[in-house]
Amino acid sequence: MFRATPYLLNCRITFFTRSPCMLCDTAKTVIQSVKEQRPFAYQEINVMEPGHEQWKAAYEFDTPVIHIDKSDAPETTTSALKLMHRFKEGDVMKLMDKAEQ
Template sequence: MVRRTFSKRSDMLTLLPKLLRHIKPQSLQLIRTSCSQRTLPILTLFTKDPCPLCDEAKEMLEPYKHRFILQEVDITLPENSVWYDRYKYNIPVFHLNGQFLMMHRVNTAVLEKRLAKSEKEPV
């Protein structure tokens, strides 16, 4: 295989259309989709079992589930002892992208505001 180095960005851009002709249309669609899609924010739910308030909170999140990735953290597991010490009396607790969002009950106004803000942030 011959490796080619480009002295200028313009050299690379002139070669790009030639390369794209050899890529299957399905692959191009995948490339376009993956390049254009935003990464969804991560909503972390700190919980334990049983937790009726957590179950209620998850139900309230249903209408928004397409706008984030839900990550549940069981605070009773040994590897989550830091979270247990911090939140043992306050679950459910929610973080959005690693930052505290809310606790005890889902506040839809706060959730909508922070999700909208994260959706406007540049990729």
């Protein structure tokens, strides 16, 4: 059975990365693959750039990290639904489903 309405940016994914980071490159490929199947709002944050000290303190040694929020949430927080390090398309979609509830 199909949904009566399509997914219309019901989620926002915030991708926390740094350079160099091989796991981040793999994670970005997973995120791009999910986006081809299911649209979402997207923001990418390099935790090492100036202005992102809050995220550097939280994730400097834990990238890649993604936060999944409802698209209408004002901004992401450390209490958001998240995946860290290694994840697959199915993991991302399951968390998107949970965020949309």
